[in-house]
Amino acid sequence: MPNPVYSLEQLKPAFHLRYTWTGWPTSGTKFPSMPTEIFFDPLDSAWKSDSLRRIATVWETDKIQFTFATVPTVAPTLFVARVKGRLQHELRLSGTPVKFSRKVAFRGIGKNHTREVTNYIHKQVEKDAFIDRRLLEILKQFTVIDRSVALDKPSESNSGRYWYNLHIVLVVANRRRIRLEHEFAKLDRAVQATATKHRYGIAIRAWMPDHLHVALRGPIAESPAEIAYAIMNNTAFAMGQNAIWQPGFYAGTFSEYDVHVVGGSH
Template sequence: MKGRLQHQIRKQVLKAFKENYSIKSIGSAKLDVVQHYLDTQFEHHPMAALEVQARFGKYQIDNAHAALNSIRRSAHGEFLYNLHLVLVHAGRWREIRDDRLTRSRDLIERIAVKKKHLLSKARLLPDHIHLTLGCDVKESPMEVALGYLRIDD
């Protein structure tokens, strides 16, 4: 994100982002609104079989230690860089098999650790997954998203 902003702003201000900087918010989405949205996903997407819906509870991730509203620091400044990712299954395939859901949840957690992302929430639904996470300013949103699409990890 910094690189993209830097590129655009430097067209007008040549020395932009050469020194320390502080980026706290771009856009109108607020963390508490996004987190609440994730918490209500099962209300938005109810399943026909209640026993299947009940099983999904064990595949959700809630990490209270991932403080996405805490300012993080780099060598050049301080920042908040959080993303809400939505990953949709190809063809909106509805996955309800326990072994696949366990694998998906575990893979999300492993990737977050490997990439040093602050994984706050993951909501696994039959045909899509929501993630809220804090990222490094060196990663573009596309790089972050593609990192979670790996199936060979």
């Protein structure tokens, strides 16, 4: 296998990632009343070491929900394990041990809703006034919608339900403009092949001369960085192992709800 053009350590991402975790006690039990902020001090410190910053809390006796700001290297499965494990440990230390239900809910949320993100990507070609007519017709072919990908429905697993939707943006190196139809076709086939191999559910993608937008449902064991990394390296391989992208990416979470619902606007 050829060496990857990009490494995770090399990439410098921009991101807006907000993860929520919702947990329930086992049937017939309840959580204690919401503790004081002193209870959260060691928890927040521990979560900080996991690259998680708590920004909102909903604590009820039958349900607890946390919202965190996080970074692109944190996958949903790791996130869920760290939130639940550290909370359970702290409850035990405080003398109020709780047995959690096996079910859990994960949701990535952002400033925009699913429809806003997908509409924004869909209109990329139309809103660029500098694209000539020939190139415009080429790009329309490579704005691809897959309506079988239901971003509003959860991915089910043994550990719970996950709404893991990502908006990924890659920018062509040196802002070089891709103009040839066969190059777009080759790159798009590489993205499709990557999605098939890694089980990415790409709901919509739009190629532009100097960047790519993708809205997808990610596999819960892969972080946003790993997803962007896979797409970058496979498309680079398709173009002759050339570093066609800037060594970075944008990753943002989105859902049917936004951060204002949980009070996590910061």
